[in-house]
Amino acid sequence: MDKNKWIAVAVCIGLTAAAYIGSTGLFYTDYRPIRNYDLVAFAGSWAGLIYMLVRDRNRKDR
Amino acid sequence: MASASPWYYIIHWLRLYFGAHLMFSGIRYALTGYVPEIPGVGGEWVQANADIYLYQMIKYLELITGAMLFFNRFPLLALILEFPATVNIFWLNTFIVATPRQLFTGPQELFLNGVLLLAYSGWMYAAVKPKLEPLWLWDGGMTYKPGIGDRIINK
Numbered sequence: 001m002d003k004n005k006w007i008a009v010a011v012c013i014g015l016t017a018a019a020y021i022g023s024t025g026l027f028y029t030d031y032r033p034i035r036n037y038d039l040v041a042f043a044g045s046w047a048g049l050i051y052m053l054v055r056d057r058n059r060k061d062r
Numbered sequence: 063m064a065s066a067s068p069w070y071y072i073i074h075w076l077r078l079y080f081g082a083h084l085m086f087s088g089i090r091y092a093l094t095g096y097v098p099e100i101p102g103v104g105g106e107w108v109q110a111n112a113d114i115y116l117y118q119m120i121k122y123l124e125l126i127t128g129a130m131l132f133f134n135r136f137p138l139l140a141l142i143l144e145f146p147a148t149v150n151i152f153w154l155n156t157f158i159v160a161t162p163r164q165l166f167t168g169p170q171e172l173f174l175n176g177v178l179l180l181a182y183s184g185w186m187y188a189a190v191k192p193k194l195e196p197l198w199l200w201d202g203g204m205t206y207k208p209g210i211g212d213r214i215i216n217k
Contacts, residue, residue, distance in 0.1 A: 002066070004066055004067060004068045005068070005071060007068040008068040008069075008070070008071035008072050008075070009071075011068065011072050012071070012072060012075045015072075015075070015076070015079075019079075019170070022163070022166035022167065022170060023163070023166075023167070025162065025163050028162060029161075029162035029163060032163070036086075037083070037086050037087070037090070040082055040086045041079050041082040041083040041086065042079075043082075044078055044079070044081070044082030044085075044132060045075050045076075045078040045079035045082060046075075047078075048074065048075070048078035048132075049071060049074065049075045049078065052071065052074055053071070056065065059065065
């Protein structure tokens with residue numbers, strides 16, 4: 001994990017938080033619990049990203 | 063896009079997120095026939111689409127394009143095929159339904175599809191020319207010859 005990969009992870013955490021707030025209405029409208037719809041999308045995107053980071057852990061090509 | 067750039071992983075995260083999001087929506091419809099309850103004229107529009115079977119077609123399109131994006135198969139084609147549905151969702155949620163949550167989910171859909179289209183459209187750059195000559199899909203191998211966009215068949 002180099003610095004650029006950590007930046008990508010931090011941005012993706014931010015995007016996840018934005019999608020969570022947008023879907024639940026936290027801070028801006030009536031709160032609605034997070035839906036399976038969103039949880040599946042979070043699980044899929046994070047599983048895929050972690051797979052890619054593990055796959056590229058020793059990658060040297062730039 | 064350099065694979066060492068943060069963008070590389072951010073774009074792939076967005077592709078996986080949008081793919082899973084579309085696939086879930088399509089599979090949910092295919093398994094349960096779920097149609098969201100939408101207030102007002104937006105709901106009438108969706109019901110009219112369901113009555114002429116367009117809604118069903120869009121849901122199966124979402125299933126297919128979502129799988130294409132999630133499993134990274136023909137992602138640019140999937141983004142182009144999904145874009146009309148995305149524009150429809152954006153317009154309906156943002157300007158017609160316009161409840162607080164829809165003011166988020168409408169632009170979100172356009173953001174996901176739009177950013178991903180921008181991120182993948184570099185591949186189309188060479189072909190987006192003001193005076194592009196027609197070229198059948200099955201003659202596509204000619205695009206690898208020098209002079210793309212010119213009258214390459216006569217060369």
